[in-house]
Amino acid sequence: MNLRSAIAIFTNEVTRFFRTAFGSILSPVLTTSLYFVVFGAAIGGQIEEIGGVSYGAFIVPGLLMLTLLGEPTSNASFGIYMPRFTGAIYELLSAPVGVFETLVGFVGAAIVKSLVITGIILATALLFVDYTIVHPLYALGYVMLVASAFALFGFILGLWADGFEKLQIVPMLILTPLTFLGGTFYSIEMLAEPWRTVAQFNPIFYLINGLRWTFTGASDVPIAVSLAFTVAFEVLCVAVIAVIFKTGWRLRD
C-alpha cells in the first residue's frame, strides 16, 4: 500500500479543480439559479405542494442530483483521460501505484469537489426557496456515496474514451436525459401509466429518490432500495476498474 501516492493523486486532482475554481463554482451557481427561476418561481408557482413540501423545496434534491451525477463523472473522466491523451499516464503506470491507491486519490478528490459544489448549490437554493434537510447526516453520506459512485463511473468512461467526443457523449446523451426523466422535477405519482412503470426502469430515479428522502423524509421508493441500488452500482464500477487495471486494457500496450 502506497498511501503517499494516493495523497499525491488526491492533491493533484483537487489542485486541478481549484485552478479552474471560477468556472467550477460559477457554473453550478448560475445553473441552479436558472432552474429555480424557471421551475421554482415561474412554473412552481402554479403547482401545489408535493409530499407536504413546496414545489421549490421538492426540486432541490433533484437539482442537486443533476450536478452530483454530472460533476464527478466529468471530473473523473477528464482526470484519467487527459493523462492518457497527453502521455502523462506513464507516471501512474511506472509508479508503485495499484488500483486501490489510484481510486482513493481520484474518487476522494471527486467527493471533495462534489461536497464543495453541493454546499454552493444548497446556499444558492436558499436564496430562492425555504427548505429543510430532515436527515442532514444521511444527506451528507448519500451525497458522498453518489459522488464516489459516479466518480468511479467517470473513471471507467475516461479509460474507455478514445477521443473527446466519447467523453461528452455519455454524460450528455445518457446521464442528463435519465436525470431529467428520473423525477428531478416531479414525483412519479404525477405520471400516468405506462410512464409511471417505465420511470421505474430508470436507475437514476432511485438515486434521486434516495436523496429526496434525506431531504424531505418521503420518497417514491423506500430508502433501502435506493441505497442498495447505489451501493450495487458502486461495487460494479470498482469491479470493472479492478479488471481494467489487471488486464491493462486501454492503459498498457
Next chain:
Amino acid sequence: MLLASGAALRETGAVSDPILDIQGLSKTYAGGTVALDNVDLAIRKGEIFALLGPNGAGKTTLIGAVCGLVRPSGGTICAFGKDMGRHWRDLRRRIGLVPQELGFDMFARVDRAVEYSRGMFGCAPSPQRIEEVLRSLNLWDKRTSQIRHLSGGMKRRVMIAKALSHDPELLFLDEPTAGVDVELRRDMWRQIGELRNRGTTIVLTTHYIEEAQEMADRVGVIDKGKLLLVDGKAAIMAKLGRTQAQVALAQSLGEIPSWLGAYPLSLEGDGRTLVYRGGDGSGKGKREVAEVLRLLVQHDVAFEGVETRESSLEDIFVDLVENKLERV
C-alpha cells in the same frame, strides 16, 4: 559471427550480479508486430548503458516492459535480484523513467509537478530534495512557472527532475536529448555523468551515436526487436573497429602487386588510389597501413598523399544494422 544469440550475448556481455536481468523478453503487439524478440540483457550496477537502434527497433518497448508501460508477451525481468512481476511495488520505487515524449499537465507548476512525482513513488514530502533537484537542473528560478510557459529544453529538464525526485537507483532515459540543441545536449550529458558519479545506474536509448560514444560504458545495438550486440564500448571498437586509408598514387597501378597481397587492399579511381580497409580497432590497422607505405617506398612506388580514418561507433552501428550477419 557477432550476431547475438542469447547465449552469445551472455558471453560477450557477461555480467555478474546484475542490477537488471532480462531473459527471453518478447513483445508482440496486437497487430502482430514483433517489437521484442527473445531479448536477453543484463545491466551492471553503476554503469551507463546505451541502447542504440534505428526508429522502431524496439528500444522504447524494452524500456516500457521494464517500467510497466508495456505488457511483455514472454520472458522474465528481474531487478535488484527480484522478479518484477511479483515484486513490482518494491522494485518500481527504485526505478525512474524519463520517457521520450513530453507528457505532463501543462498547466501545473514546475515545483508541484515534481512534488507530485515524488509522492507517486511513495516518498515523503521533502522541499529540500525538490529544491536540490530543481537547482541541479537549473529549474529553480522557474519553479513557480506553469510548465506550458517553458521552452522545449526546459520541459525536458522538468521530465528529468520528475524522474529524479524519488532518487531512483536505476534510471531509464528514453532519447533524453531528442529535439534539444547542441548546448543543452552537452549540458544534459554532464548531468547524466554526475548522476552516474552519485551511483545511479543509467540505461539510455538514443539514436545519436555521439551520445553513446561520449557517455556509455557499454553499448547494446538493437534492431527489429533483436539485440544484435552488447559489449563495452572499447571492446566493440576493438572487435569491430576498422581503419580506412587512401593512398593517392603518383601513377596508376593496373593491379595490386603481389608483395602487397597480404593486406586488405583495393584499387579505386582508375588505379590511382590504393585503399586499405582493415584492422580491428586495437591499432592493427594503423600498423598495417605503415607497413604498406614502407613497402611502397621500398618498391619505388611514388605516392602524393595519405588519408587515414578510424571507424567510429556510428560506422559500426550502421554496418551492424545494415549488414548485421556479415561482420566477423
